[in-house]
Amino acid sequence: MIELKNLTKSFGEKQVLKDLTWSVPEGRISVIMGPSGGGKTTLLRILLGLEHADSGTVSGLEGKRLSAVFQEDRLCENVSAVSNLRLVNPALSRKSAENMLEKLGLGDALRQPVRELSGGMKRRVAIARALCTEYDVLLADEPFKGLDEETKRRTMAFFSESAREKTVILVTHDPSEAEILGGRILPLDPE
Amino acid sequence: MTTSTTEPTSKLKSILIKTGAALFWLCVWQLGAMAINQKIILVSPVQVFVRLTELVPTAAFWKAIGFSFLRITVGFLAACLAGVLLAALSARFSLIRTLTAPLMSTIKATPVASFIILVLLWVPSRNLSVVISFLMVTPIVFSNILGGISSMDSQLLEMAQVFKVRPVRRFRYLYLPQLLPFFRSACATGLGLCWKAGVAAEVIGLPRGSIGERLYTAKIYLDTPDLFAWTVVIILVSIAFERLFMFLLDRTVARLERA
Numbered sequence: 001m002i003e004l005k006n007l008t009k010s011f012g013e014k015q016v017l018k019d020l021t022w023s024v025p026e027g028r029i030s031v032i033m034g035p036s037g038g039g040k041t042t043l044l045r046i047l048l049g050l051e052h053a054d055s056g057t058v059s060g061l062e063g064k065r066l067s068a069v070f071q072e073d074r075l076c077e078n079v080s081a082v083s084n085l086r087l088v089n090p091a092l093s094r095k096s097a098e099n100m101l102e103k104l105g106l107g108d109a110l111r112q113p114v115r116e117l118s119g120g121m122k123r124r125v126a127i128a129r130a131l132c133t134e135y136d137v138l139l140a141d142e143p144f145k146g147l148d149e150e151t152k153r154r155t156m157a158f159f160s161e162s163a164r165e166k167t168v169i170l171v172t173h174d175p176s177e178a179e180i181l182g183g184r185i186l187p188l189d190p191e
Numbered sequence: 192m193t194t195s196t197t198e199p200t201s202k203l204k205s206i207l208i209k210t211g212a213a214l215f216w217l218c219v220w221q222l223g224a225m226a227i228n229q230k231i232i233l234v235s236p237v238q239v240f241v242r243l244t245e246l247v248p249t250a251a252f253w254k255a256i257g258f259s260f261l262r263i264t265v266g267f268l269a270a271c272l273a274g275v276l277l278a279a280l281s282a283r284f285s286l287i288r289t290l291t292a293p294l295m296s297t298i299k300a301t302p303v304a305s306f307i308i309l310v311l312l313w314v315p316s317r318n319l320s321v322v323i324s325f326l327m328v329t330p331i332v333f334s335n336i337l338g339g340i341s342s343m344d345s346q347l348l349e350m351a352q353v354f355k356v357r358p359v360r361r362f363r364y365l366y367l368p369q370l371l372p373f374f375r376s377a378c379a380t381g382l383g384l385c386w387k388a389g390v391a392a393e394v395i396g397l398p399r400g401s402i403g404e405r406l407y408t409a410k411i412y413l414d415t416p417d418l419f420a421w422t423v424v425i426i427l428v429s430i431a432f433e434r435l436f437m438f439l440l441d442r443t444v445a446r447l448e449r450a
Contacts, residue, residue, distance in 0.1 A: 048353050066353055074350040078368040078447075087364050088354040133354060 007056035016042045029168040029183030040171040044139045067135035069143040073126040077115040081125040089133045131162045140170040234416045242416040259402040263389035266324030274332025282340040295330040307392045316396035323392035324385035332377045339373030386429035
């Protein structure tokens with residue numbers, strides 16, 4: 001269990017997290033939902049160790065291998081999708097990387113530099129990168145944002161299958177995504 | 192279909208325009224020389240060409256080019272290495288940055304002639320152009336690379352932190368693509384400068400068998416065709432080296448991108 005106790009975080013005058021206390025179950029998907037500016041991304045950044053909370057504690061992540069789909073794609077634009085996957089997991093064979101990308105409908109774009117891919121394709125590369133690495137906890141910030149309905153359906157099915165029995169904390173605005181993924185919903189209410 | 196026929200046409204047009212501009216200035220030069228009609232003040236392009244055809248078959252011509260080329264290139268490459276290393280260390284350690292910044296500013300602000308005369312006191316004249324081209328290029332590479340490191344994409348660095356990407360891979364995938372344009376720009380500026388400063392150093396230091404010595408001799412004997420011919424040679428060698436270096440650099444980058 002990942003335990004968050006009395007987490008508080010402010011940026012200047014603006015308080016984005018106030019006394020947040022949660023228990024996040026392991027081995028399943030948990031979906032954080034809440035309004036824009038409600039602190040969802042800040043919470044993920046704290047869990048990823050990229051931001052420090054003003055007060056409160058996070059336990060249960062010590063020694064765990066983390067993976068992430070960031071709100072932005074954060075890909076190396078000058079190299080191929082395969083190279084982006086192998087960057088985070090050097091043990092991954094070229095063939096395995098290609099298979100994974102093909103399953104996400106990127107079979108025609110394996111060798112192109114990422115900068116030549118469309119927004120939706122880049123998003124899928126970012127998702128594949130998060131899933132191809134060895135991880136214990138995956139934190140995903142609106143991973144399906146910008147995908148058309150058909151691609152989103154296909155990508156979500158692949159995501160659910162790949163992350164089965166893994167601890168996933170996923171941020172979304174879309175209740176239907178939470179429903180399809182079948183995760184436990186954690187409402188983040190700024191009040 | 193339209194694209195494939197338009198591209199060569201526009202390329203040909205561009206070549207024709209450039210050639211036309213060069214021919215225009217050659218004509219101006221030729222007419223100027225004819226109007227002055229004093230070889231000692233201004234030789235015509237035809238006379239320079241004739242002098243070049245006399246110089247090119249001689250062994251001394253190629254030896255002089257080899258002498259200067261080798262030394263200026265060594266100075267340039269050493270400056271690239273030193274500039275990159277100092278910039279990397281300055282980005283990592285603030286103490287080194289604090290110590291290096293005034294040094295680089297001083298080198299940038301000091302006149303080349305002062306450096307040449309100073310360095311002549313410490314270094315044999317035959318190696319003067321190595322040191323001078325090194326001194327001229329190092330601050331350019333240093334400031335460009337440091338600027339590149341300072342503007343690194345923090346989001347990519349966070350990504351590498353989360354995925355625990357190893358340092359060698361961080362360098363190869365994150366730093367190298369970001370820094371190469373900065374390095375390329377530094378090289379483009381530095382290559383022209385190191386030839387100018389390197390030959391200037393040779394003209395003052397007069398190392399035997401260098402291009403600078405040949406220029407100086409031409410000046411002493413008022414051999415204007417020789418002076419012009421050697422100047423043309425310096426320009427051509429400098430441009431050829433710049434093009435070759437940039438071609439090799441771009442090809443290396445393209446290979447890295449495909450890897």
